[in-house]
Amino acid sequence: MVLPGVVGFKLTGKLQDGVTTTDLALTLTQMLRKHGVVGKFIEFHGEGVGSIPLPARATIANMTPEYGATMGFFPVDQVGLDYLRLIGRSDETVSMIEAYLRANKMFVDCNEPQTGPVYSSDLELDLTTVEPSVAGPKRPHDRVPLKEMKSDWHACLGNEVGFKGYAVPKEQHNKIVKFDYHGQPAEITHGSVVLAAVCSSTNSSNPSVMIGAGLVAKKACELGLEVKPWVKTSLAPGSLVVTKYLEHSGLQEYLNHQGFHLVGYGCTTCIGNSGDLDKSLSDAIVDNDVAVVAVLSGNRNYEGRVHPLTRANYLASPPFVVAYALAGTVDIDFENEPIGIGKDGKEVYFKDVWPTNEEIEQVIKSNVLPKMFVDTYGSITEGNDAWNNLVVPKETLYPWDPKSTYIHKPAYLENITMTPPGPPSVKDAYCLLSLGDNITTDHISPSGVIKPGTPAAKYLLERGVKPENFTTYGSRRANDEIVVRGAFANIRIVNKLLEGEVGPKTIHVPTGEKHYVFDAAMKYKSEGHDMVILADDEYGAGSSRDSAAKGPLLLGVKAVIAKGFERIHRSNLVGMGIIPLRFKVGEDADSLNLSGHERFTIDLPGKITEIRAGQDVTVTTQNGKSFTCTLSINTQVELEYFNHGGILPYLIRKLA
Incomplete structure (x- = not known):
């Protein structure tokens, strides 16, 4: 094999309140793609690593194909051992793992000065500088700070056709298309969100962002704000455990109210499996050539992948997916413009529905429990009726069905x-x-x-x-x-x-x-x-x-x-x-x-x-x-x- 270069990525500081691990993942993706890491290993190190929970590290590592590296990895430290205990590993097993790692000089204490490795090249990020972000409209490394989203969207509309352009004439940027949605008046514009999905590829086994999404839905419900009925919404976690802690915390009820019902586990919207939009909406989009948007919590938003009618697709954390679904558009300045009208005709702003890190942590501590992991993993080999009742052919060789349009014997x-x-x-x-x-x-x-x-x-x-x-x-x-x-x-x-x-x-x-x-x-x-x-x-x-x-x-x-x-x-x-x-x-x-x-x-x-x-x-x-x-x-x-x-x-x- 060709020995890879190893990029040392030093992290310092700590994420500020209101900044999610998805924001960090998108920031790192942009930096690494710009640095050029195709064929290289990325080793994250520094005292900032200790402040990043293990599920967040998994989110970052899972973006490796998007920044182009061979792999991105974190050291094993106390955070890693604590996660093993959370998911039900015995103290004996965890102690054995720690002893092995320490004996082989592979265990890291992020609070101690790190010496030793000399990397092929170096990058550094102060976590306090990370800001709320999304990525798009066509590539995962085109990060857009949330505060610049409105201006960036209008720039994309006017730019020539490309990764950041749609060549829409300026006089048409704010055109409004009205249509009838099952007897009620509806309207869309360039930038309207028509598909919002919390999907499994990167974030949805990460308790902090999943709980965050549930809290956004809860606060919106309490303020009388609802997602428009023509916005197609879905929730497809990456783990059965997510369902357990969302239900245990009572947050699934609020997600359901906003349309984010459980649709399954695994690849859905991120790989184009969201299904058709309502015909009245589809006709309005096609007949008027509207650049509408999908917002999803996946890690891939390449052209034509998410849905044939969404010309713009933005990656965002699960809480942002819910927030943009509520706003109904990406053509909005969350800091200064209301996301909707709630009870008693009052304007509701982004800050009104956004949870603090402390709120999220409180819910996690009381609702993400080791027993949930133990019960889920313990019964996973039992399968379900649909799986258990499959008829298994007795032939040694696969019995090709010439009529099948899914599995075909390759010539x-x-x-x-x-x-x-x-x-x-x-x-x-x-x-x-x-x-x-x-x-x-x-x-x-x-x-x-x-x-x-x-x-x-x-x-x-x-x-x-x-x-x-x-x-x-x-x-x-x-x-x-x-x-x-x-x-x-x-x-x-x-x-x-x-x-x-x-x-x-x-x-x-x-x-x-x-x-x-x-x-x-x-x-x-x-x-x-x-x-x-x-x-x-x-x-x-x-x-x-x-x-x-x-x-x-x-x-x-x-x-x-x-x-x-x-x-x-x-x-x-x-x-x-x-x-x-x-x-x-x-x-x-x-x-x-x-x-x-x-x-x-x-x-x-x-x-x-x-x-x-x-x-x-x-x-x-x-x-x-x-x-x-x-x-x-x-x-x-x-x-x-x-x-x-x-x-x-x-x-x-x-x-x-």
């Missing part, structure tokens, strides 16, 4: 020979897509809703699936036929070959015809042509997803030539037998005047013994242009996978 593992195919050749390949910076795995392999009219929808219709049962690309990722049709099917992807048009289509270069990416790729394959992809920096950013490499493989893509790769996606490309090539420093497709209409030949040796990890590779085009790239294969093990055409063929040959 690409059929007829594998014992002899590895060797490195792929790429000659006169066409460019399938030419992409910009920060193309995420959600752009490459979307997890959101399957829209009617798309190749994936056509496939399902042909097999008798009704549109209301299409569900999402994420839920059908075990079907390779959906994976290939979902590759680059993100509704917000920007392909330079389309010259400004947004969406999952491309140009078939020989004819100039515009097709869905899947249809264009199948046309190239039927004609016997190789394909490559051009991209700029941070290609494959975001959460790890093997389908983001499998989809391009199934399309027939032989190589990706990019300015830079996110670590896991680069590894996954190699694991699928796709050539990852990196432009030389200072060069990219634009500086080399590559339009994407060229044909590309990659001068890669045909024998794996002649290839070295990280070697220079020459790429030439049919018009005589030539440039040198770096082969982004890092180790001999990766070369072995590459020689076999991917990691699965490699494993199958080893097993055989």
Whole structure:
């Protein structure tokens, strides 16, 4: 393996009252992404670590894919031992763990001066400077301080289309769209919150922010404030224990009153599973081209992921999710503008519903109890009726159901020979897509809703699936036929070959015809042509997803030539037998005047013994242009996978 650089991140001070651990996580994400930590380890240290509860540390560590590192970790200290006791570990077990850590010099006392480690690079944050924040509208590292949210939103409306822009003419920024919601008058504007979700990915096993959300709901109820009925709200914790302490504290009742009912545990809104908005609301959004908003407590808000109709998606702590649902808009200055009208026509402000840290701690102490963890973990293997009554086939091999549209026997593992195919050749390949910076795995392999009219929808219709049962690309990722049709099917992807048009289509270069990416790729394959992809920096950013490499493989893509790769996606490309090539420093497709209409030949040796990890590779085009790239294969093990055409063929040959 390639030894990683280790970034030492020193934390000092303590979070101020009213600042949540989510605010800290978003601040750290912004700092680390700016610092550049792809492929590195992040070690948090310093006296400030001791003031951060263990669930908050988990929140920060769980944002690792969003800041791009290999891992982010905290030392084990007294806080870690106290958490083990909270969740029901015996004193004997905890004492044994502490003794082991101390004997191996791995236990840390954050109150003592730390000496020893010398890091590859250093960062530092005074926790007292962290302020309430959200992140968006399209990326998790685009942090916005709460006090700047209103001005930032209007800037986004006016900016040209991009990660921070929608190109809405200034005279339309405040337009009001009225509609009828089941017989009652309703209205939305640019910035209206139509979807608010406390979801499981980052925060929702963290008692401080979950209790905080319940207290916001409680205070709002007592003041007579309610979420508008057309705002779709949901609560999907990451642990059954959350339900126990919300119910024990009585806060679940207030969350229910505001529409935040329990919808399940695990991935929901964050991965596009929130379902349709009410038709009257959907029609108002589409017919009037309104830039509406989703606010969610997840860690991923990439374009097209959360909901096809929410062009803006902001990450926020669970209490902020409830607060923005109550306000009904992100176009608000929480400090100076009321979030609504409560009892007796009185204006209610943000400060009126926001709990103090002391209030939150009091509820936690009396309601988050060790017995809840012991009871939940103790019965977890008992399952439930739906799980326990599943019929388990007796066959040794999986009995493939040819009618299933969820699990499909993949054809690409059929007829594998014992002899590895060797490195792929790429000659006169066409460019399938030419992409910009920060193309995420959600752009490459979307997890959101399957829209009617798309190749994936056509496939399902042909097999008798009704549109209301299409569900999402994420839920059908075990079907390779959906994976290939979902590759680059993100509704917000920007392909330079389309010259400004947004969406999952491309140009078939020989004819100039515009097709869905899947249809264009199948046309190239039927004609016997190789394909490559051009991209700029941070290609494959975001959460790890093997389908983001499998989809391009199934399309027939032989190589990706990019300015830079996110670590896991680069590894996954190699694991699928796709050539990852990196432009030389200072060069990219634009500086080399590559339009994407060229044909590309990659001068890669045909024998794996002649290839070295990280070697220079020459790429030439049919018009005589030539440039040198770096082969982004890092180790001999990766070369072995590459020689076999991917990691699965490699494993199958080893097993055989």
